[in-house]
Amino acid sequence: MDRSEKNVEEKLEPGKVYRREDLVCDLVFTDHRIRQLVAQGSLEKITQGLYHYRGPSPRNYSPLTSKSLLEGFLGMGDFLLLPWQEYLSLGLNLTPKFDMHLVYNRKRHGIFRLGEVTFDVRRRSRYPTQITPEFLLVDLLNNMDFFTEDTSRIQRDIRALIHKFDGHALLKMAQDYGKVSTYKYISSWLTEMQTMLSVRSFKSDELSAAFFGNFHKSAEQPTHD
Template structure:
């Protein structure tokens, strides 16, 4: 069996690979990657990151965004948030956004992965999961970047904060939020 055939056997649809992952199964990784790209068995996501597309009845589908981001960062400690999720807080936001925000410990900037742009924001700590409290803190710290009218959105966000568990909200603000978000959370409970 050729080294290329061995490499093809190892590829799993929907998985994302770094070049160094493929080196384990290939004696000429650059040549084999080029051949797999030409055959459509791999697609380049970004420099040194490739995905094996999944075949669906609608055609080829990309890997899940979480897998793309994890391979890109070489780290699974990140939180991906779509600003569209703010609409679920019931504070009057209605906009739909197409660019997910990735809070992480390593990278900062906008990067295109698999044809989609992600806004990477480096933080000193990242929550393990997205809770309503973390989402509200994120809304408070990113309000200036949103398309909604801040003068209308802020009072409703503070009102929503007052309906949440104050201990969990304060912890989310302290662990994840900006200084400004922490001040706004404290202000919500002073009123």
């Protein structure tokens, strides 16, 4: 390897994923040099035209992460990765039909096998910058067909949990990212919950007034010798 090739390799960042066209065009690599680095183990071929630079030597190899993999594949860092296991944090028992991770982005669409992981990449014009419990609940309602459980059961289980969420944040997430049906479900459930809370509060106040009203009346009655 001559000095120019060494200088080019020094520009590579351990752990980062590169596309072939980036290596050949931007870094002035040759396909021959790429094959050499793959044979040495410094460069790992993920799929056709996509490579993970592990590092210059085995002592300081950097592992491949889903974030770096998707950044290299999509050619940008603007995406939202949503492993299906995230839905389980809501406290529901769910079984996916396929072992895939959802990826929302503004560029590509399709199902891709990258290394050992399958990604369901979906093009969306809008998605949040981070995952919150309220977004997860909205997204679950959007994607109930992703799971083997009956949709009516999933809806019933979510309805039973809705009181644990921030109602304003949940409704905002449904407005911004939910399907029309998702927004209708959440809006009606929140209205139903508020109605039930109002009725309970009214009954509590009514009973309290009746009790304390009778108590005061008894206390005001004159005593007889």
